[in-house]
Amino acid sequence: MYIDAHHHLWKFDPVDYDWIDDSMAALKKDFLIRDLEKTLHHNGFSSSIAVQARQSIEETLWLLELAQNTALIKGVVGWIDLKSNTLSQQLDRLKKHKKLVGFRHVIQGETDPDFMQSPDFIRGLQMLADKGYRYDLLIFSHQLPAAIKMLEQVPHLHVVIDHIAKPDIKSKSDFNTWQQGMGILARNPKCYCKLSGMVTEADWLNWQLKDFHPFMQTVLHLFGPHRIMFGSDWPVCLVAAEYSQTKEIVLDFVNENAPHAKDLILGQNAQEFYQL
Numbered sequence: 001m002y003i004d005a006h007h008h009l010w011k012f013d014p015v016d017y018d019w020i021d022d023s024m025a026a027l028k029k030d031f032l033i034r035d036l037e038k039t040l041h042h043n044g045f046s047s048s049i050a051v052q053a054r055q056s057i058e059e060t061l062w063l064l065e066l067a068q069n070t071a072l073i074k075g076v077v078g079w080i081d082l083k084s085n086t087l088s089q090q091l092d093r094l095k096k097h098k099k100l101v102g103f104r105h106v107i108q109g110e111t112d113p114d115f116m117q118s119p120d121f122i123r124g125l126q127m128l129a130d131k132g133y134r135y136d137l138l139i140f141s142h143q144l145p146a147a148i149k150m151l152e153q154v155p156h157l158h159v160v161i162d163h164i165a166k167p168d169i170k171s172k173s174d175f176n177t178w179q180q181g182m183g184i185l186a187r188n189p190k191c192y193c194k195l196s197g198m199v200t201e202a203d204w205l206n207w208q209l210k211d212f213h214p215f216m217q218t219v220l221h222l223f224g225p226h227r228i229m230f231g232s233d234w235p236v237c238l239v240a241a242e243y244s245q246t247k248e249i250v251l252d253f254v255n256e257n258a259p260h261a262k263d264l265i266l267g268q269n270a271q272e273f274y275q276l
Helices: 022-027 033-042 057-068 087-094 119-130 141-152 175-186 209-223 243-257 259-273
Strands: 003-007 047-051 073-078 100-105 134-137 159-161 191-195 228-230
Touching (some): 003 259, 033 047, 033 243, 087 119, 100 119, 119 141, 175 191, 175 209, 209 228, 209 243, 228 259
Parallel strands (some): 047 073, 073 100, 100 134, 191 228
């Protein structure tokens, strides 16, 4: 069973999705279950993990409703205000949703360099870990040092790094510092990494397969084949590549460098991490 470990769904609204600017015109429309089903099946995937794209509990509940009515979505990574004084009660109310597997905050959009050190945010992460939820870590590569400090305070949290922490694949200017930071995170056996979101960090119009290999080689070396998973980041990937191309980028690399781990990377690791 192949699982796409990272995609989004939305009813497009320019206010709700204000991060979709004119350079992302291909995303300014609805992407719904019927579109997902056609895309996944065409590319040989039988199920998926739907990930939040808005920081609202309303979107999380909408994704859970969609997931409840289709076998296609095996899990939902939602959003919740981790700093809220009523977090515990909110999580208790969400307990009935069996497909709610984890949460994510768009940390890459936070301008406060100390955001990840906030006592309230750390407390929220600790509560997620205590209740068995997984956490998707969405950061830019320059935020790796802060993420390292944050996760040191929540050693029992199972976390997966989205989009290989978004290094500058186009220029490779931050490769060494990115590699160093990822190496530190990879020492934690509870930390996984998604081979996702890479095309949007490359040259959208002129990327080549070889551009991604040093980054994927690093991730494979640091995390090993049992802690990495494929995610398309569809439909966001469409600004730079078709779904089939995002799959080809990873599949080409895996077939060449870890053919024995294909089933792990394309499904089994996601199944284990998200407790599907």
